[in-house]
Amino acid sequence: MKKLRMAIVGLGSRGGGMLHAFYSKQKDIEILYTCDEYEDRAKDNAQFVKEQMGNDCRWTLDYKEVLADKDVEAVVVYTSWETHIKIAIDCMLAGKITGMEVGGAYSVEECWELVRTYERTKTPIMFLENCCYDRSELLALKMARAGMFGEIVHCSGAYSHDLRNEITHGKENRHYRLRNYLVRNGENYPTHELGPIAKILDINRGNRMLSLVSMASKSAGLEAYVNANKDTINPELIGKKWAQGDIVTTVIKCANGETILLKLDTTIPGFYNRDFTVRGTEGSYFQAFNGYLSGEDHSFNPVGFIRENLDSAEKYKDMLPSQWLNITEEDKKTGHGGMDGFMCRQFIDRAKSGEEFALDVYDAASWMVITALSEQSIAMGGAPVAIPDFTSGEWTRRQRKDVL
Amino acid sequence: MKKLRMAIVGLGSRGGGMLHAFYSKQKDIEILYTCDEYEDRAKDNAQFVKEQMGNDCRWTLDYKEVLADKDVEAVVVYTSWETHIKIAIDCMLAGKITGMEVGGAYSVEECWELVRTYERTKTPIMFLENCCYDRSELLALKMARAGMFGEIVHCSGAYSHDLRNEITHGKENRHYRLRNYLVRNGENYPTHELGPIAKILDINRGNRMLSLVSMASKSAGLEAYVNANKDTINPELIGKKWAQGDIVTTVIKCANGETILLKLDTTIPGFYNRDFTVRGTEGSYFQAFNGYLSGEDHSFNPVGFIRENLDSAEKYKDMLPSQWLNITEEDKKTGHGGMDGFMCRQFIDRAKSGEEFALDVYDAASWMVITALSEQSIAMGGAPVAIPDFTSGEWTRRQRKDVL
Numbered sequence: 130m131k132k133l134r135m136a137i138v139g140l141g142s143r144g145g146g147m148l149h150a151f152y153s154k155q156k157d158i159e160i161l162y163t164c165d166e167y168e169d170r171a172k173d174n175a176q177f178v179k180e181q182m183g184n185d186c187r188w189t190l191d192y193k194e195v196l197a198d199k200d201v202e203a204v205v206v207y208t209s210w211e212t213h214i215k216i217a218i219d220c221m222l223a224g225k226i227t228g229m230e231v232g233g234a235y236s237v238e239e240c241w242e243l244v245r246t247y248e249r250t251k252t253p254i255m256f257l258e259n260c261c262y263d264r265s266e267l268l269a270l271k272m273a274r275a276g277m278f279g280e281i282v283h284c285s286g287a288y289s290h291d292l293r294n295e296i297t298h299g300k301e302n303r304h305y306r307l308r309n310y311l312v313r314n315g316e317n318y319p320t321h322e323l324g325p326i327a328k329i330l331d332i333n334r335g336n337r338m339l340s341l342v343s344m345a346s347k348s349a350g351l352e353a354y355v356n357a358n359k360d361t362i363n364p365e366l367i368g369k370k371w372a373q374g375d376i377v378t379t380v381i382k383c384a385n386g387e388t389i390l391l392k393l394d395t396t397i398p399g400f401y402n403r404d405f406t407v408r409g410t411e412g413s414y415f416q417a418f419n420g421y422l423s424g425e426d427h428s429f430n431p432v433g434f435i436r437e438n439l440d441s442a443e444k445y446k447d448m449l450p451s452q453w454l455n456i457t458e459e460d461k462k463t464g465h466g467g468m469d470g471f472m473c474r475q476f477i478d479r480a481k482s483g484e485e486f487a488l489d490v491y492d493a494a495s496w497m498v499i500t501a502l503s504e505q506s507i508a509m510g511g512a513p514v515a516i517p518d519f520t521s522g523e524w525t526r527r528q529r530k531d532v533l
Numbered sequence: 534m535k536k537l538r539m540a541i542v543g544l545g546s547r548g549g550g551m552l553h554a555f556y557s558k559q560k561d562i563e564i565l566y567t568c569d570e571y572e573d574r575a576k577d578n579a580q581f582v583k584e585q586m587g588n589d590c591r592w593t594l595d596y597k598e599v600l601a602d603k604d605v606e607a608v609v610v611y612t613s614w615e616t617h618i619k620i621a622i623d624c625m626l627a628g629k630i631t632g633m634e635v636g637g638a639y640s641v642e643e644c645w646e647l648v649r650t651y652e653r654t655k656t657p658i659m660f661l662e663n664c665c666y667d668r669s670e671l672l673a674l675k676m677a678r679a680g681m682f683g684e685i686v687h688c689s690g691a692y693s694h695d696l697r698n699e700i701t702h703g704k705e706n707r708h709y710r711l712r713n714y715l716v717r718n719g720e721n722y723p724t725h726e727l728g729p730i731a732k733i734l735d736i737n738r739g740n741r742m743l744s745l746v747s748m749a750s751k752s753a754g755l756e757a758y759v760n761a762n763k764d765t766i767n768p769e770l771i772g773k774k775w776a777q778g779d780i781v782t783t784v785i786k787c788a789n790g791e792t793i794l795l796k797l798d799t800t801i802p803g804f805y806n807r808d809f810t811v812r813g814t815e816g817s818y819f820q821a822f823n824g825y826l827s828g829e830d831h832s833f834n835p836v837g838f839i840r841e842n843l844d845s846a847e848k849y850k851d852m853l854p855s856q857w858l859n860i861t862e863e864d865k866k867t868g869h870g871g872m873d874g875f876m877c878r879q880f881i882d883r884a885k886s887g888e889e890f891a892l893d894v895y896d897a898a899s900w901m902v903i904t905a906l907s908e909q910s911i912a913m914g915g916a917p918v919a920i921p922d923f924t925s926g927e928w929t930r931r932q933r934k935d936v937l
Binding site for chain 1: 683684686687744745746748749750751753754757758778779780782784786789790791792794796798801802803804812813814815816817821826827828829843914915916917
């Protein structure tokens with residue numbers, strides 16, 4: 130068995146977590162480098178690889194050292210939001226098969242550069258959007274493919290995750306969210322909900338996102354949280370004003386007429402919820418209720434149709450991809466209940482086989498750019514902003530490619 | 534006991550329903566007129582009043598006949614959407630205490646005319662927004678007043694109601710929704726969710742709505758429904774194209790920095806849901822889960838906080854107004870579980886006592902205008918549209934007035 134020779138760039142909470150939970154357990158890869166801007170992270174994780182995987186693993190603070198090494202075939206990038214695209218571009222230029230962790234873009238231009246670099250180099254790049262591999266999103270995808278929604282007209286999703294502690298206490302105050310929440314205001318983390326929606330709606334493959342509007346609520350959550358936690362908080366944060374609105378609402382219009390609603394909700398008390406919803410003329414899927422609603426006529430009921438009458442989505446679980454049908458206890462430990470492992474397994478398999486990635490550079494660019502465009506729209510009072518066609522027209526004829 | 538001498542204008546499903554369920558059972562009112570553009574409705578309901586209430590009740594097709602009668606003290610208007618404001622204006626000009634059923638406005642100008650007519654005549658007018666009197670919305674209002682949300686940053690609501698049968702089959706094809714759905718595209722029914730939100734946020738009383746953006750999905754639900762029901766549907770509807778988008782998403786920005794999200798969802802399969810939600814720095818209310826979430830730190834839980842951990846809102850039911858705490862079986866039969874009766878009881882009581890209505894002409898104008906502005910925003914690709922200040926600055930000093 131030929132091993133894929135990999136490097137991991139970025140070993141904070143996410144990169145380190147994936148190394149420990151998943152990569153270190155794979156028999157068909159070797160981790161040649163651990164790289165991070167912080168020496169402790171790079172060094173400790175190189176030691177961990179040596180102990181767990183048995184191969185020599187170097188550590189470095191400079192990812193260009195990794196890229197210069199001819200032995201490295203593939204690089205996975207788990208760095209700060211600000212550097213995902215820049216480093217991924219350098220990886221492609223160096224000819225390394227690239228896996229890029231999610232985040233939002235800072236400009237439209239950097240997304241174009243990502244796309245153009247891919248088109249010039251043809252270096253394979255996969256966008257590591259793990260929620261596209263999660264159970265309920267995949268069940269909804271399979272329902273869509275089976276026609277159970279009829280014509281889909283609207284999808285919605287959220288990133289509702291109480292991150293007040295992570296943002297303000299952080300990992301040794303190194304967390305990239307902190308600096309972003311202080312000075313930026315926008316839909317800063319769209320891909321967990323947008324990715325699975327985009328796959329269902331065939332975005333960049335027969336459909337595309339045309340424009341968006343975005344509005345932000347005031348920012349009150351983090352200041353209140355800092356004030357309530359003065360004893361444990363970084364004293365520099367006391368009295369600080371935060372640019373990031375607590376709730377950011379974004380509405381996207383698609384070429385085929387669908388609308389997509391996104392909600393960012395990370396700085397006030399809430400429960401974790403991606404609120405993934407698909408609405409069509411013949412049926413709907415509601416993740417928050419784990420329910421499927423058929424297209425039959427509910428009009429005759431004078432008060433409509435209550436949620437208790439939803440079919441449990443579990444009734445349709447046989448439609449799930451085999452990975453989820455046959456999930457093992459080992460799979461479940463790979464991260465977020467299994468989806469992280471299924472995704473990274475696919476990255477490794479296709480890096481070796483050469484099969485096209487289902488989450489490609491056009492997906493990365495068009496999903497990440499929502500952040501930059503949302504900032505623009507908010508700054509202009511909710512003005513509609515055009516979403517670039519990163520495929521330059523190829524979306525009209527590109528064929529569907531589902532993740533699983 | 535002096536009886537309030539009333540007339541009912543508009544005796545379709547809503548007006549007739551309220552007459553049968555509520556008005557005919559009140560001992561302290563007399564219904565002097567039933568008026569409708571259709572003779573059968575006017576006539577049959579006059580007969581019903583005579584039989585049930587024992588007083589002579591005239592019927593007419595011309596509401597101006599009602600307004601010319603000096604004996605009539607109060608008029609409640611339950612006509613088609615197109616005529617609520619016009620008839621309410623004529624009622625005020627005639628000096629009749631006015632109750633106006635909800636709906637959306639067709640222009641900004643007619644909302645101004647409503648306001649100016651009130652300001653010139655000072656004829657009392659109440660906006661009959663029944664959901665402001667419903668149980669869960671009032672519980673959330675009381676929670677807000679008790680500070681249980683901390684600083685509120687965002688509210689959302691929906692009108693999710695599968696109306697496909699009503700729109701396309703209708704009541705003898707007289708239904709006003711039909712003609713509106715064929716040619717208009719906007720948030721055509723905002724007040725059921727916006728009203729309770731506006732009361733919580735002190736709109737027109739210390740706060741106001743500044744601007745909105747609105748986007749509509751394609752229209753596919755009604756055409757699919759007509760095609761699936763060709764045997765029973767009005768044949769004129771077969772092959773018709775509908776202007777109304779299936780899902781309309783509207784985001785409103787308020788002077789105090791809050792955002793409000795509204796969703797119209799009436800033409801595809803769905804369950805009845807107003808999805809009333811209040812989000813603050815110290816707590817949240819989720820009607821869809823009947824749950825309250827406290828402001829404690831949920832960040833430490835690595836997957837956040839699941840909805841099963843929500844407090845049941847029932848834990849706080851003692852905070853409800855006395856009407857809901859002491860609701861009787863009779864109350865429950867007055868319409869929509871009781872809220873209609875509580876609202877109309879207040880209309881009658883205050884029409885007699887002269888106490889200021891809590892849902893006034895400024896509420897009516899600013900809530901109804903959302904429809905006209907949503908149409909404008911959608912027509913302009915989601916462009917932000919300014920929401921008029923119908924109080925002309927008085928919102929900065931008007932005092933809070935809650936409904937119950």
